[in-house]
Amino acid sequence: MIEVEGISKTYGKVLALDDIHFNTKKGELFGLIGPDGAGKTSLFRILTSLLLPDKGRASVAGFDVVKDYKKIRSIIGYMPGRFSLYPDLSVEENLQFFAKVFKTSIEENYHLIKDIYQMLEPFKKRPAGKLSGGMKQKLALSCALIHKPEVLFLDEPTTGVDAVSRKEFWEMLAKLKEQGISILVSTPYMDEAAMCERIALIQNGRIMDINTPFGITQAFPDELFSVSSDNIIHLVKDLREYQELKTAYTFGSNIHITFKNLPDITTLQTYLEKSGHSNIKIIPENAGIEDCFMNLMQNQA
Amino acid sequence: MNDKQIAIKSENLVKKFGNFVANDHLTFEVAQGEIFGFLGANGAGKTTAIKILCGISKPTSGNIRVAGFDVYTENEKIKKNIGYMSQRFSLYEELSIWENLRFYGGIYGLSAKTIRERSEAVLKRLGLEDQRNAHVRSLPLGWKQKLAFSVAILHRPGIVFLDEPTGGVDPITRRQFWDLIYEAAADGITVFVTTHYMDEAEYCQRVSIMVDGRIVALDKPTALKNTYSCKSMEEVFLKLAR
Structure with missing residues (x-):
């Protein structure tokens, strides 16, 4: 048409x-x-x-x-x-x-x-x-x-x-x-x-x-995980400082993350526990359009 | 909360236009340094209420204090102690970034030295040091909005009102904008924000939802989700406002 x-x-x-x-x-x-x-x-x-x-x-x-x-x-x-x-x-x-x-x-x-x-x-x-x-x-x-x-x-x-x-x-x-x-x-x-x-x-x-x-x-190229804890503001900061992550973006009360290399959930869990987080959840997540859009934006930049 | 910690106190705020009740007994408090989401459908009465809280419109009745000042008699003082930024871009397009900062600093009575120091800090924070002489018109929307926010808090107001600050902004910049909001709140600035992005409602410490001029819900996002058995704020909003 x-x-x-x-x-x-x-x-x-x-x-x-x-x-x-x-x-x-x-x-x-x-x-x-x-x-x-x-x-x-x-x-x-x-x-x-x-x-x-x-x-x-x-x-x-x-x-x-x-x-x-x-x-x-x-x-x-x-x-x-x-x-x-x-x-x-x-x-x-x-x-x-x-x-x-x-x-x-x-x-x-x-x-x-x-x-x-x-x-x-x-x-x-x-x-x-x-x-x-x-x-x-x-x-x-x-x-x-x-x-x-x-x-x-x-x-x-x-x-x-x-x-x-x-x-x-x-x-x-x-x-x-x-x-x-x-x-x-x-x-x-x-x-x-x-x-x-x-x-x-x-x-x-x-x-x-x-x-x-x-x-x-x-077509989203990476394995995506959704992370949450009782303190989202500190969680964003701590995840951004964590060297193994490629991306960490807020999505409402969760943070979507991808890893630079093979995902290692156990080490991340330990890191967050040491940083004082409670009620930590790290679960696999299906990418949405916004995840894909940001990924493509970064590839373009 | 004692009075010193309360940034906004609204008791039975009523605003009528003829027979139409735009704001129907709005009662709420916002604590100093809190990020407060003011949600509602189009036409629910949000803009009317914000105009009153900013001291540019008088309520029909009610007891309302903003930054410790009375909205009926001390609205000029309110204006000096708040910052405001809207979805429509609120800087001067024909002026450069630096000129906008100097202009707003001057309007709010900051000294030349303070304006210079704070403007430098803003440029550094936003990574715009090389662009200081660029016309604001030439900036992408997301940068404009981040700059407009920084300008709105240049005079270190107690409260900043943000009316749909992220409408149409790309998803990465939208998140960077919220980083700025968190930084401002950490510095003790109260943030009063409206948005149509329901994921952003989750970033607020508390939210109110207005329907047909009334506040029908007010709580932390997690509490609202529990109360209405919803997985997201989007669901809560659709349940209440539909």
């Missing part, structure tokens, strides 16, 4: 995108996972025909993003990272406006947005600028969907959104996917990667890896 071949983009001296390649399939939910400044938004703007690449080519549904920009704009839905609706128009007026611009009506494709829009209906007379963050997000998604796009581009739809609303949002995306809409979505939240069929991990303008979330985590 989306084909990207060797796209590069520079702003002055800054290389925002460096030789990006990937393809997405029809009906696929594909995620671009990476922090702010990774190049996600530049890539979205190129794919939605709003920005010209310096090098490379890309197409959406078979249409070239440079030559066929008019066609592309009519078949895609784009939800930019920043709230971009009309704050002075009401919820209802915004939706009507987008429907009209795309020469359709709210009624024609109401089935697509029904679940989402129903949550907004009590506020339909309210100016869009006065909605809460979660509501704005739902309205923006409704407006991006109202013309029944073939491909939906969602640039960081859940940034700054609380854990509950994020979960609901991903449930909405899963439903849209069932309706056959291809989706490209970006997020800085690593835990959301699991909701995508395939993901690209992106950092400093480069794609570090592309695979299914499972494939990415399976």
Whole structure:
């Protein structure tokens, strides 16, 4: 559905995108996972025909993003990272406006947005600028969907959104996917990667890896362990000072570690006991996307 | 806790906008040097409460003292004794790193000598010594956020308020940011922080969870997980806020 071949983009001296390649399939939910400044938004703007690449080519549904920009704009839905609706128009007026611009009506494709829009209906007379963050997000998604796009581009739809609303949002995306809409979505939240069929991990303008979330985590090269004790703050310090470890990163109330050489749990246990820790647990852990992301970041650096 | 050790004391904080109750009888205390996580869904009333605690908005009612000062009558003193940093970048993009440090130091009335000493220490700690004359605009987000935090505590406030400081920051830098938070707390600075990353909620000594203007839970993360029979703070949050 989306084909990207060797796209590069520079702003002055800054290389925002460096030789990006990937393809997405029809009906696929594909995620671009990476922090702010990774190049996600530049890539979205190129794919939605709003920005010209310096090098490379890309197409959406078979249409070239440079030559066929008019066609592309009519078949895609784009939800930019920043709230971009009309704050002075009401919820209802915004939706009507987008429907009209795309020469359709709210009624024609109401089935697509029904679940989402129903949550907004009590506020339909309210100016869009006065909605809460979660509501704005739902309205923006409704407006991006109202013309029944073939491909939906969602640039960081859940940034700054609380854990509950994020979960609901991903449930909405899963439903849209069932309706056959291809989706490209970006997020800085690593835990959301699991909701995508395939993901690209992106950092400093480069794609570090592309695979299914499972494939990415399976490829984690080291044996990973999760360590906990009664004093997490000292535990971080003590683990960082322990020479045998390659990495030690906090994950909530645990610390994920990898060893430079063959893992030696018994010696580590003794070291931590001597350092005054109690209730020490060192257990094998499956790598998550965030573990993999940090590993790839370090390889890149 | 006697009054000297209490950084924030809020008794029945109420804030209404017309008929809408944004903060509904918030009662909590934060100890000096504590890392306190202030969690809640979007629209739960966190920002409203933080504005009141920072002395830039007046509550409708309630007894609230921050750094020992009353929020109704001594809000100017509160402002001098706190630091604040938000998710939106809070430095001047067109100024260099060094100029930002000097500017904020000056605003808080530090002497030229103190500003110089502390700024050098910040640059050294963040590994930015070679970049002192670089425009802040040119820095990656994670560095900006670490710098913004260091600037927010340059005047050694008793309390620092951090409003989603790590949103969008890469996973390694996000953890380095929390190292800075721990260092500040070890120096006795109270850290009052909001976040949507639930793993970060686990790094707080205590957290409160706000739902529809009320605090529905307040305890240590381990205690909350026990109380609600959850494995992680994420589960606790989803259980309470959904």
